[in-house]
Amino acid sequence: MLDFPRWKVISIWLLLLAGVALAIPSLMPDRVARQLHLDGMPRINLGLDLSGGSHLLLEADTADLVKQNLQKMEDTIRTEMRRGDPKIAIGDISTSNGQLSFFVRDVSQLDAAVEKARGQTTAVGVTGQRDWNVAVVDSTRIVMTPTQAGTAASIDNAMKTATEVVRKRIDELGTKEPTIIGEGKTRILVEVPGLQDPAELKALIGKTAKLEFKMVDMNVDQSTVTAGHAPPGDEALPNVREPGEAANAPIRYWAVSRRVILSGDDLIDAGLSKDDNGQPAVSLKFNASGGRKFARATQENAGKQFAMILDGQVLSAPRIDEPILGGNAIIHGSFTTDSANQLAIALRSGKLPVTLKFIEERTVGPQLGKDSIHAGVIASVIASVAVIVFMFVTYGRFGFYANLAVVLNIFVILAVMALLNGTLTLPGIAGFVLTIGTAVDANVLINERIREERRRGRGIVQSVELGYKEASRTIFEANTVHAISGLIMLVLGSGPVKGFAVVLLIGICTSVFTSVTFTRMLTAGWIKRNRPTEIHI
């Protein structure tokens, strides 16, 4: 029990030293850390309540998304059935009750219609389940119902795009280190440190980017176009900056006709795809009217270029090789998978795929955060000093060991938080202060037990041994129940409660190490070296 082999002593000290070393970068102000080139080390982030800033929670309107999907499918079915030879005549299309149902006029075409409808569904996940169920009712009607897996996948997909769109729009604000993450299945959490007025941010998130397709004026030598110089009836629009392009590279301008051939509303989807040679390409899918407009434009302008313009910037200007009649187009050329994907996202980001509502909004002023940190640090220091003095006065040498453990414990908690990339919130500071209070409880239990055993007339070594042994059981149980309440807070709590629970849980684990193992080692070392005949406790 009191026997500590050398390797154990060394590893305990090394572990604690590592803890202190890892905690140090988090204790420095940003500026100092950068000067010492320590800003690459893991550090603790400050929560919004300490740094000041805005916290917004957005929720997707999934009912609206389901409705949109239904409408899109209706559009697709209308186009598809009209295509091919012979055309399939359908009627009485309805989208009530969350189902798309339509009537096939010629019963002999029913099987072909089902086949075509099935062709519009796609497989989701690994189970091979389709995203829509196609069924025949009364041997004349076809009913298409979205499957659960299909709806879930579509929500998931929409949330990914929505998160991307939100991130892009927040980046326009140029604020530092915004956090944009999905929460649950249908929510996005946005945290912007330093932002005081969320109104601007909300407007930015809610706005719709304008996507337009216009013809490039082929009568103009495009290499001579500069800002503001375009022939009458045209306008000069800048090309979007390619990623990796030098910031001071000259911007390329296009002269495009003012007439809009297609708008973002006509585009149903854009995605990454492959051309006939297996090269990366971007696929476009238009709705019925969009398909018609695109067909007419491509028939009239074969061999010319059209520009895809997002918020006044030309994303890409592909040449029309042949008329595209089906409502589906493929843009190919010198794409890499990456650049094709980028273009597809940019085309999709015209509008949010799903309506987002703001359901929670919190803004903390910068002064309050500063005051809170200041107050929290002062409270922690005073609490530590008070507890340290009290422990020393009561238990002497044993109290000193406990104090050393408490101080090291603070560093170790900070180190673990930094490694976990944790966030320190104001309740987290309260968690620290409380951990200081409860960590000494372990030592109080041990020391009181040693006192008791001494009173019963046991020898010094035996008393210390029994003190640690008997108290360890109680400490283990007490920490288990603490951990139970901490875990519940972590799982069910939100925001501030979570920040508190994290510190509490880490503190429980580390304090067992510092206040039991570490103090036992110190006590054992002292007894071995000095062989005391009497102890003051």
Next chain:
Amino acid sequence: MRLLKLIPDNTNIGFVRLRAWAFGLTALLTVAAAVLVGVRGLNLGVDFVGGVMVEARFPTAPHLDKLRSDIDGLHVGQGNLQPFADPHVVSIRLPIPSTNDEGATNRLVKNVQASLAAKYPGITFNRAETVSGKVSGELIRNGLLAVFLAVFGIAVFSWIRYEWQFGVSTFVAIFHDVLVTLGFFALTRFEFDLNIVAAVLTIIGYSINDKIVIDDRIRENMRKYRQMDMRALIDLSVNETLPRTVMTSLTILLALASLLIFGGPVLRGFTAAMMLGVFVGTYSSIYVSSSLLISLGLKPHLVEPKKKSGPSDSAERVG
């Protein structure tokens, strides 16, 4: 050097003798707390009722009635003022505007801030929060669920670990702690928000810690003194652990006191709840859970006998 000893050696206070009185007091406190919560209700913050909250710091402490009429003059719905311990700070709660448009709450906040800034020069705004009814409903549900799960989880733990009597007595005692804490919030009208839920959960954790220490000692003594009367045995166990109880409560109170005095206004409600919890938890360890063990018919011979080899061989080890 003479060391501090708060509790003299061989202290023997007859805790169990006062049991009947204590039960009366406990019952009275619990009923009073329940009635207070039921009749007065809790002063729930925007976290739990939804709405808009603006926290302002005034250069000089404002007159609350005047401030209230100023807010009413804006015609933005029924305002609710919540003063802080610091008289310069007031939080103003307002209902969410009923229009469907996203910018409405921001305009409301700006409107309130602008008109207050005009009337009270030098005013600064600490915080602004908007919580929709949907989120506040979830927060209430999760908060309640967390507290219930904690109480049940811990009671089940003590039941599995010890005899069922320990589980029941712990459950009752913790229920009492939670109720009294809620009663305190109903009485003082301190704002009850998410932080307070964390405080309640911590009180549960602390209180249970205290009970486990005493329960552990009771069990140890039950194995040691198999013929002892249960009352005497509980008195002995409580007295034996008394130095630890006092010492730990004092250190935690020291830490909390520094948080209460220096920790800033945001944490004040949280700290006040925790301090109350330390007292209530310590009281209920002795007078609710330990005393209840007698009423539940726990007897030393019901516990399996101690093994011959030593008092602690079956013990878990830590470290």
